[in-house]
Amino acid sequence: MKYTCPHCGEKTYSPLLKALCGGFSSSGKPCPNCGGRSVNGYLNLIVNSVLRLTALVMIFVSYFKFNTMKEVLLWGALPLVLAFVLGFLFDMFFGKLTEAIKKE
Numbered sequence: 001m002k003y004t005c006p007h008c009g010e011k012t013y014s015p016l017l018k019a020l021c022g023g024f025s026s027s028g029k030p031c032p033n034c035g036g037r038s039v040n041g042y043l044n045l046i047v048n049s050v051l052r053l054t055a056l057v058m059i060f061v062s063y064f065k066f067n068t069m070k071e072v073l074l075w076g077a078l079p080l081v082l083a084f085v086l087g088f089l090f091d092m093f094f095g096k097l098t099e100a101i102k103k104e
């Protein structure tokens with residue numbers, strides 16, 4: 001399964017390459033066929049923002065809810081890791097690629 005390049009219209013992006021493209025703030029990855037740079041679109045931007053925001057809220061909540069350093073670290077770090085992993089997986093399998101705006 002491959003994703004369509006917004007530059008040449010060919011299905012050239014593998015799920016892993018798509019995930020590595022990043023979002024609008026990144027310079028993206030070049031298409032193996034035409035060399036045009038692509039990033040993940042708005043849907044991925046929204047999902048990743050929500051995931052990171054949720055992780056931040058979890059860190060705050062765990063900071064006030066738990067007393068021991070171990071618990072705070074566990075419940076504070078876990079959401080961050082989860083947000084990163086889920087965001088990466090979402091980029092791999094969902095959303096569309098779009099042309100990179102930012103130049104290198």
Ligand SMILES: [Zn+2]
Pocket residue numbers: 005006007008009010012031032033034035036
């Ligand atoms: Zn292309």
